[in-house]
Amino acid sequence: MIDIFEPIGFFGVDAMRVAAMLAALPEDATEIHVRINCRGGDYFEGCAIYSLLKSNPRTVHVEIHGIAASMASLVAMAGDRIVMAPGAMMMVHNPITGAIGESQHLRASADLLDKCRDEMRDIYAERSGTDAEKVTAMMSTETWLTSREALALGFVDGLLEGETMDRNQILSILGLAADATDDQAIAAMQSLAVQAKAAPQSVKDAVPRADYDALNARLATLEGEKAAAVATAFSLKAESVIGSAVAAGKIPPASADYHRSVIVRGGEEALTAFGAYADAVTPIIQPGAVTVAEPVATVQATEYDKQVAARLGVSVDAMLAERGIN
Numbered sequence: 001m002i003d004i005f006e007p008i009g010f011f012g013v014d015a016m017r018v019a020a021m022l023a024a025l026p027e028d029a030t031e032i033h034v035r036i037n038c039r040g041g042d043y044f045e046g047c048a049i050y051s052l053l054k055s056n057p058r059t060v061h062v063e064i065h066g067i068a069a070s071m072a073s074l075v076a077m078a079g080d081r082i083v084m085a086p087g088a089m090m091m092v093h094n095p096i097t098g099a100i101g102e103s104q105h106l107r108a109s110a111d112l113l114d115k116c117r118d119e120m121r122d123i124y125a126e127r128s129g130t131d132a133e134k135v136t137a138m139m140s141t142e143t144w145l146t147s148r149e150a151l152a153l154g155f156v157d158g159l160l161e162g163e164t165m166d167r168n169q170i171l172s173i174l175g176l177a178a179d180a181t182d183d184q185a186i187a188a189m190q191s192l193a194v195q196a197k198a199a200p201q202s203v204k205d206a207v208p209r210a211d212y213d214a215l216n217a218r219l220a221t222l223e224g225e226k227a228a229a230v231a232t233a234f235s236l237k238a239e240s241v242i243g244s245a246v247a248a249g250k251i252p253p254a255s256a257d258y259h260r261s262v263i264v265r266g267g268e269e270a271l272t273a274f275g276a277y278a279d280a281v282t283p284i285i286q287p288g289a290v291t292v293a294e295p296v297a298t299v300q301a302t303e304y305d306k307q308v309a310a311r312l313g314v315s316v317d318a319m320l321a322e323r324g325i326n
Contacts, residue, residue, distance in 0.1 A: 043116055
C-alpha cells in the first residue's frame with residue numbers, strides 16, 4: 001500500500017520514498033495499491049512518481065480519497081484502474097512557478113512552463129481518452145471534477161463505494177469489548193499491523209481488503225485525534241506556566257513570546273526546565289509595577305538557561321546578559 005497523503009516533494013512524499021516502497025514489495029506481489037488524498041506539489045517529483053508507478057510491471061490500483069489536485073491528479077493517471085470516492089474532487093490546471101531575474105530569464109521560465117503543461121496535457125489525454133484540445137482548455141481554466149464528472153470524462157474508471165464500519169464493528173474485529181478506549185484500539189491496530197507485515201502472502205490475500213482499508217483508515221483517524229489532543233494539552237499547559245510566571249513577576253511580559261517559542265521547540269523537557277527556573281528565580285518585576293530586570297551579576301545559570309543557550313548556539317554568559325530583555 002502506497003499512501004500519498006502529503007504534498008508531493010521534498011517536505012512530503014517524494015520519488016525516493018515511493019521507489020523505496022516499491023523496492024520493498026515482495027517479489028511475488030502482482031498488484032500495487034495507491035491511495036491519494038493530496039493537493040499537489042512539485043512538478044518533477046510528481047513526474048518521477050508517475051513514471052515509477054507506470055513503468056512498474058505490477059498492476060497499479062489507484063484510489064482517490066478526498067482530493068487529487070494538480071500533480072496528485074497526474075500521479076493518479078499511472079493507475080491501471082483508477083477509482084474515486086464519492087465526495088472526492090480532482091483538479092487539473094496549468095503548472096505554476098515563481099521567477100526572478102532579467103526579462104530573458106522570465107521568458108525562459110514561461111517557455112519551460114509551457115513545456116511542462118504540454119507534457120501534463122498529453123498524459124491526461126492519453127489516459128482519459130479526452131481530446132487534447134479539451135484537456136488544454138480544462139487546464140487553462142483550472143477545472144474541478146466531482147467523482148462522477150471524472151468518470152464521465154474517463155479520468156477515472158469507477159467509483160469507490162462500499163459499506164463503512166462503525167466503532168463497535170471495528171472493536172469486534174480487533175477482539176475488544178465495546179467499552180474499549182481509543183488508546184486500546186490504537187494499540188490493537190498497531191499490533192495487528194505488525195502481525196500483518198510478518199504474515200505470509202497467502203494469509204494477506206485471505207484478508208478482505210474492505211476490512212483492511214477500514215481498519216487502516218480508523219487507525220489513522222484515531223492517531224491523528226490523539227496527536228492533536230496531546231498537542232493542545234501541551235499548549236494549554238505551557239500557556240498556564242508562562243502566564244503564571246508573568247503574573248508573579250518572574251519574567252517580563254514582553255518576553256512571553258520568546259519563552260513560548262523555546263518551549264514549543266524543546267517540548268516537555270524545555271517546559272520542565274522553564275518551570276524549575278520560574279519557581280527558583282527572584283521576581284524581577286513586581287506585579288503592576290514597571291521596574292528594570294534583576295542585575296545580571298546576581299543571576300545564576302539554571303538548567304533552563306543552559307538548554308536555551310545550547311539551542312540558540314550561544315554561551316550561557318550571553319544568555320544571562322540577555323536576561324534583562326528576554
